Amino acid sequence: TKRVFSAFKPTGRLTLGNLLGAIMPAVRLQDEADCVYAVADLHALTIKHDPERLRVRTREAAALLLACGLDRSLLYVQSQVPAHTELAYLLESTAHFGEMRRMIQFREKSARQEEVRLSLLTYPALMAADILLHRADLVPVGEDQRQHVELTRDLALRFNRLYGETFTVPEAVHPPLAARVMDLTEPTSKMGKSDGSDAGTVYLLDPPADVHRKVMRALTDSEAEVRHDPEGKPGVSNLLTVLAACTGKPVGSLGYDTYGALKRATAEAVVETLRPVRERYAELSADQGELSRLLAAGAARAAERTSGLLTAAKRAIGLP
Numbered sequence: 001t002k003r004v005f006s007a008f009k010p011t012g013r014l015t016l017g018n019l020l021g022a023i024m025p026a027v028r029l030q031d032e033a034d035c036v037y038a039v040a041d042l043h044a045l046t047i048k049h050d051p052e053r054l055r056v057r058t059r060e061a062a063a064l065l066l067a068c069g070l071d072r073s074l075l076y077v078q079s080q081v082p083a084h085t086e087l088a089y090l091l092e093s094t095a096h097f098g099e100m101r102r103m104i105q106f107r108e109k110s111a112r113q114e115e116v117r118l119s120l121l122t123y124p125a126l127m128a129a130d131i132l133l134h135r136a137d138l139v140p141v142g143e144d145q146r147q148h149v150e151l152t153r154d155l156a157l158r159f160n161r162l163y164g165e166t167f168t169v170p171e172a173v174h175p176p177l178a179a180r181v182m183d184l185t186e187p188t189s190k191m192g193k194s195d196g197s198d199a200g201t202v203y204l205l206d207p208p209a210d211v212h213r214k215v216m217r218a219l220t221d222s223e224a225e226v227r228h229d230p231e232g233k234p235g236v237s238n239l240l241t242v243l244a245a246c247t248g249k250p251v252g253s254l255g256y257d258t259y260g261a262l263k264r265a266t267a268e269a270v271v272e273t274l275r276p277v278r279e280r281y282a283e284l285s286a287d288q289g290e291l292s293r294l295l296a297a298g299a300a301r302a303a304e305r306t307s308g309l310l311t312a313a314k315r316a317i318g319l320p
């Protein structure tokens with residue numbers, strides 16, 4: 001069986017983009033693979049943050065991932081397994097400054113800030129450590145993480161070449177639809193905790209009325225034809241993609257006469273997709289003790305599973 005790893009940053013609240021682009025594919029992989037998933041709290045330290053809020057968001061993200069159906073995998077919080085940062089240092093010592101500086105996300109995010117944390121630059125080395133630590137074959141992620149997984153492959157190959165066969169070279173897997181869900185009000189930007197706008201972002205815990213309002217106010221265009229054409233009609237195409245991903249129907253089978261009808265159907269589909277998630281989340285968050293126990297057990301198992309690889313990597317690179 002293949003090994004799978006992916007992680008989710010608790011920078012903000014999880015969005016519909018996270019769900020369709022990565023969480024749902026990760027849920028499906030549980031049927032056929034050995035899956036490990038983590039809340040990447042260390043990655044949330046790469047930009048300005050509030051400590052108390054981070055603690056709350058980390059637990060919320062863990063409970064939400066379980067509520068979405070990631071309850072048949074090993075799930076834990078990244079910072080509770082020190083092997084991640086240990087291996088990250090070995091990979092920082094394998095990576096080159098130039099290739100890190102060229103990462104699209106680094107360039108975009110650093111351009112928007114005055115004080116750029118050093119960890120924003122080294123972020124992909126930590127992400128590579130996450131993946132390589134678990135000897136993952138497959139990494140289910142949205143389109144925006146493609147370049148980071150490519151870099152992970154390069155680092156694994158380079159390390160193996162320099163120091164001997166140590167790492168499994170992973171591969172990114174993207175969902176056929178919805179690998180890049182766009183912001184509803186700015187359909188040329190990605191829907192995201194930090195990228196898009198609040199009005200154009202659907203959060204997994206949004207009540208149905210909010211989902212309806214956000215979808216009904218989605219930006220479309222001045223034509224009146226429902227057609228999938230991401231270049232020419234980004235808003236309409238995004239709605240069609242979201243509707244198809246939520247219902248499991250092919251985009252081509254979705255015929256609507258008006259934008260209003262398309263929006264109503266999309267809002268309904270998103271509400272129905274989120275309903276069980278919100279219900280399950282309410283149950284799970286009622287028992288914080290149980291969540292803590294589950295995450296502690298997950299971290300212990302993850303530490304156990306990864307200690308061999310970490311030792312092998314240290315030995316290969318020349319540490320005692």
Ligand code: TYM
Nearest residue numbers: 006007008009017018021022040130141142179180181191
């Ligand atoms: P993050 O936390 O930003 O996003 C989590 C996952 O959701 C996907 N995603 C989207 N997919 C489609 N449309 C969108 N609008 C959208 N927004 C987000 C992301 O591609 C991602 O798969 N660096 C990672 C977290 C991470 C990780 C890892 C991932 C840390 N270590 C190891 C895989 C393997 C991140 O910031 O994702």
